[in-house]
Amino acid sequence: MTDDEAARARALDAAEELFYARGVQAVGMDAVRNASGLSLKRLYQLFPSKEALVLQFLRRRDERWRQALARHVDTRTSPDERLLAVFDWLHAWFREPGFRGCAFINSFGELGGVSADVAEQARHHKQAFRDYLADLVAASGLPSDLADQFLLLAEGAITTAAITGTAVPAVHARTAALALLRAQARNHRADPAVGPR
Amino acid sequence: MTDDEAARARALDAAEELFYARGVQAVGMDAVRNASGLSLKRLYQLFPSKEALVLQFLRRRDERWRQALARHVDTRTSPDERLLAVFDWLHAWFREPGFRGCAFINSFGELGGVSADVAEQARHHKQAFRDYLADLVAASGLPSDLADQFLLLAEGAITTAAITGTAVPAVHARTAALALLRAQARNHRADPAVGPR
DNA sequence: AGCGAAGGAGAACGACCGTTCTCAACTGGG
DNA sequence: CCCAGTTGAGAACGGTCGTTCTCCTTCGCT
Known part of the structure; x- marks a missing residue:
């Protein structure tokens, strides 16, 4: 589904900006949620864990x-x-x-x-x-x-x-x-x- | 007091080894306590906070x-x-x-x-x-x-x-x-x- | 229209962390 | 010998984090 692609991109955009600016551990999944506009549920269905999100980033x-x-x-x-x-x-x-x-x-x-x-x-x-x-x-x-x-x-x-x-x-x-x-x-x-x- | 000096050195020795090996945020004060042999109380009377310990390190x-x-x-x-x-x-x-x-x-x-x-x-x-x-x-x-x-x-x-x-x-x-x-x-x-x- | 799947908002949960508190053991001076 | 003060061991507290769950809305399909 191309919808997942777009959501993935938005999640990674937000993650990249936050992780790069503040470091990985200083950024919670809540911050990624807020910055991406995605719900936590969607976030975790796109990436199985924070570590997976970090690696994809x-x-x-x-x-x-x-x-x-x-x-x-x-x-x-x-x-x-x-x-x-x-x-x-x-x-x-x-x-x-x-x-x-x-x-x-x-x-x-x-x-x-x-x-x-x-x-x-x-x-x-x-x-x-x-x-x-x-x-x-x-x-x-x-x-x-x-x-x-x-x-x-x-x-x-x-x-x-x-x-x-x-x-x-x-x-x-x-x-x-x-x-x-x-x-x-x-x-x-x-x-x-x-x-x- | 020279006793404080020795305790400070032991705390910093432990902190340095742990922080350098694993990163700062991955090391809790409990780990510093165990590695240094100092009690948490003593640790906090030598350094007002973890951040102070990090800076001294x-x-x-x-x-x-x-x-x-x-x-x-x-x-x-x-x-x-x-x-x-x-x-x-x-x-x-x-x-x-x-x-x-x-x-x-x-x-x-x-x-x-x-x-x-x-x-x-x-x-x-x-x-x-x-x-x-x-x-x-x-x-x-x-x-x-x-x-x-x-x-x-x-x-x-x-x-x-x-x-x-x-x-x-x-x-x-x-x-x-x-x-x-x-x-x-x-x-x-x-x-x-x-x-x- | 009605139903089932999916999604959003955010509460909930268990774990952990920095910091403080409790309480018992120990210390040295009278 | 006793007591005030200090210390150590670790429990406790408040907060945060990663992750999951609840509940309600929405939406496509027949």
Whole structure:
């Protein structure tokens, strides 16, 4: 039934907003009820438990986050520009109102020690992000070690931006990424496709 | 009274182990009571509330964490080696049993949206860490931008190590830091004091 | 029109949590 | 030896949370 689909979407919209803003445990099912406009009965017939709702929230957020990133990266054509576009997208994300870091890092910190499923979701998300970076790095003809280094810059920028409440870490990450890219090009590649900024 | 001091230490020891391993909200005061061997009455006469206990736990962990880092860095003499020693220390930290990332990032994710004091503690800790890196970078005669970049590498390594459960992010971070350091030296400095690895 | 299934609003329930209280055991000073 | 004060063990209290239940309305179908 497509009606269930719509209700599911509304429930997940409300859950995402609340869980991300306040943390999972600080949000009761009553708050999800109020924010979604769904009754508790309907909520529990769509999701068997709060934990199931949390896991679905994480799954959907993972997909949407990576799609949004890929969409932005796909506006660039040169391999090196595509790589750097990751950090531009992070910068835009950090500036969004209500930005409070990575939902997976936050959920892992809150529940990773107590829920194996949440920890698994966080691992999956970060693994997928790393794989995506590895593809971009490979398309630039760079060694895969750079993917791990870019991953660290991105992750560090996310948490630093969240805690300090500013978007500048994205700029620092981009600068560092560019320096690493150039250093690598100087050592092992013909010509960097990206000139000095 | 020195008796209170000892009891405080035991309470904080228990709280730190439990909060760090399972998250703050998943640990009740009863668990702290059992783990510390203190009675609830004593606990509440030492700390007026759970929130006070949480904040003290964070304060003490901040101090100890930075002291441990500084102690390790102080085993090195050359400025560049001291800078890289940060990542060696991270590597050792990541390998400790029960490592579960940065207590401040975790607490920020769990409570930062709901407790201004916890958010403030996280900000303070990260600011102090950045200041420390800035000192090391300045001692190496490097521009302060590098401090921000090293901070991102370190933060990224911490969360990536926590979520993936391995210590290798420290190695990647160190490699990236070394590359950034050399690139900077090539541009603006006389001679890097650190040869090829 | 009448009936049965479904849904909404919210009360109810059992569990748990932070905090306080009870009460008995223990302490040290007169 | 006794008593006032402190402490420990854990029961008790008020509140909240996840989940279920009740009761009433609504709605589609014949």
